[in-house]
Amino acid sequence: MSVRGKAFIAGAYEHPLRTIPNKTVQQVHAEVAAGALADAGLSFSDIDAYFCAGDAPGFGALSMAEYLGLQLTHIDNTETGGSSYLLHVQHAAEAIAAGHCHVALITLAGLPRSSGTGIGGAGRFGSAPEISFENFFGLSIVAGYAMAARRHMYEFGTTSEQLAEIKVAAASHAQHNPNAFLQNAVTVEEVLQSKMVADPLHMLDCCVVTDGGGALVVVSPEVARKLSRQSVPVLGTGFAVKHVNNGRIDLTHTGAVVSGPRAFAEAGLTPSDIRYASIYDSFTITVLTTLEDLGFCEKGKGGEFVSNGGLQAPFGKLPFNTDGGGLCNNHPSNRGGITKVIEAVRQLRNEAHPAVQVPNCQFALAHGTGGNLATRMGSATLILGQEV
Amino acid sequence: MSFLPLADVEINNETQPFWDGLRNNTLLLPRCTSCTSVVWYPRAHCPVCFSTELKWEEMSGRGTIYSYSIVAKGNGRWKESGPYVVAYIELAEGPRILTNIVGVAPSEVQINMPVTAVFDSGDDARVLLRFTSVSSS
Known part of the structure; x- marks a missing residue:
């Protein structure tokens, strides 16, 4: 079953704050839910499906359904880290196409800044079977991505300067976002001179740690037709799990090699049709590898692709993360997935900041990478449009 | 060790x-x-x-370094341990294993460097599998 054109993103909302003291996580979930519903022109009583992931407190969607006061026919707690919310869009589209629901709410919220947990709260390892074989070697999250970067450099000659170009492009976009956590432009030299966190990744190769959240409302075509707000059709969806594979892991690619082609096939499009891309940017290397894996350039040529303003809006080869992305704008709850979809919706509605709005943005892609490039990840690709 | x-x-x-x-x-x-x-x-x-x-x-306990990172400053119990090396080594028998490279200056660590197992233990019977350069073992 294809979900092409069977569901629409009718509401999208990003919390405007990056530090939110004196609020609970569930409260922020409720605030972004209200924001997305207002954007769509719908209300809490219209919701019949709810989606959340590991950032939601307690019993996940059950606890949150009660807290919010929702009456539901469908829920989904799928947890794949930062890509969860893109996968939720796919699952919402499937559930809507199957007739199980009509108005699906997806929320993300977290308070890693105010709670003081920082990036340390990003992993929920619990009693995972791999824990004793990975987590006792001082493997920080950055170090995992750094190993992926090192191997990419070794195999393809990728340089720290090329990785820095990704941050430079994101920062150039963030200058136009008054809500962005970091709003200053940076140069390649400044990235290279920033503190080395886990060689070869510098401080400015890493995403920000922010409080915040976001929400999406996904609706059936029948509901979308009744709304006055421009809805964005879901044209293609793809998902893949990539794991350590019995110790035979290859660090130079992500699950996007599978999720990307699936999404493009469902949409009936190719990478050259995409005018804007939201690419998960936990670290600069995440972007570079994902661009290759999605087919925007050949494997190993990501460094060249991102150089010379390749990612800069509005006129680069592939304008990306025009909100400033996780590298500069927002990475709420240490998860950048939902903000990727939100900025893609802004671009398709022609509501991005005029300085970074891509002209004639007919098709956009959003991609999430949850987990860790060095171990296991859930990769989710969405292709969205302006009309079916 | x-x-x-x-x-x-x-x-x-x-x-x-x-x-x-x-x-x-x-x-x-x-x-x-x-x-x-x-x-x-x-x-x-x-x-x-x-x-x-x-x-x-x-x-065999033998392998080569597949990739690595030099961590400047770790978290939690690792806060004072930096700089230290986190690596994937490819064991001769096939698996790529997450570990630390010890007994060699971080700046000398390289991809493909031959390594051998170190059974890194404390006074209390706790033990971890780490690796060191073959030439420094």
């Missing part, structure tokens, strides 16, 4: 022989008797062919 933190690993019936092996300075891993895959991380079935007929086998 090294000054990096040891940890209280979680030992269960699936992994007990691995940890017992380390305490005896041997690297034991399960090998599938059906498809011959060496299984990493140790578990009670083969994730390649799903057989539950596995046999513990002593590995």
Whole structure:
């Protein structure tokens, strides 16, 4: 079953704050839910499906359904880290196409800044079977991505300067976002001179740690037709799990090699049709590898692709993360997935900041990478449009 | 051998022989008797062919560095340990294993460097599998 054109993103909302003291996580979930519903022109009583992931407190969607006061026919707690919310869009589209629901709410919220947990709260390892074989070697999250970067450099000659170009492009976009956590432009030299966190990744190769959240409302075509707000059709969806594979892991690619082609096939499009891309940017290397894996350039040529303003809006080869992305704008709850979809919706509605709005943005892609490039990840690709 | 933190690993019936092996300075891993895959991380079935007929086998302990990072400053118990090296080594028998490279200056670590197992233990029977450069072992 294809979900092409069977569901629409009718509401999208990003919390405007990056530090939110004196609020609970569930409260922020409720605030972004209200924001997305207002954007769509719908209300809490219209919701019949709810989606959340590991950032939601307690019993996940059950606890949150009660807290919010929702009456539901469908829920989904799928947890794949930062890509969860893109996968939720796919699952919402499937559930809507199957007739199980009509108005699906997806929320993300977290308070890693105010709670003081920082990036340390990003992993929920619990009693995972791999824990004793990975987590006792001082493997920080950055170090995992750094190993992926090192191997990419070794195999393809990728340089720290090329990785820095990704941050430079994101920062150039963030200058136009008054809500962005970091709003200053940076140069390649400044990235290279920033503190080395886990060689070869510098401080400015890493995403920000922010409080915040976001929400999406996904609706059936029948509901979308009744709304006055421009809805964005879901044209293609793809998902893949990539794991350590019995110790035979290859660090130079992500699950996007599978999720990307699936999404493009469902949409009936190719990478050259995409005018804007939201690419998960936990670290600069995440972007570079994902661009290759999605087919925007050949494997190993990501460094060249991102150089010379390749990612800069509005006129680069592939304008990306025009909100400033996780590298500069927002990475709420240490998860950048939902903000990727939100900025893609802004671009398709022609509501991005005029300085970074891509002209004639007919098709956009959003991609999430949850987990860790060095171990296991859930990769989710969405292709969205302006009309079916 | 090294000054990096040891940890209280979680030992269960699936992994007990691995940890017992380390305490005896041997690297034991399960090998599938059906498809011959060496299984990493140790578990009670083969994730390649799903057989539950596995046999513990002593590995060479030799390998090469597949990738690595020099961590400037770690978290938690690792806060004062930097700079230290986190690496994936590719064991001669196949699996790529997450570990630390010890006994060699971080700046000298390179991809493809030959390494050998170090059974890094403390006074309290805790032990971790780390690796060092063959030339410095």
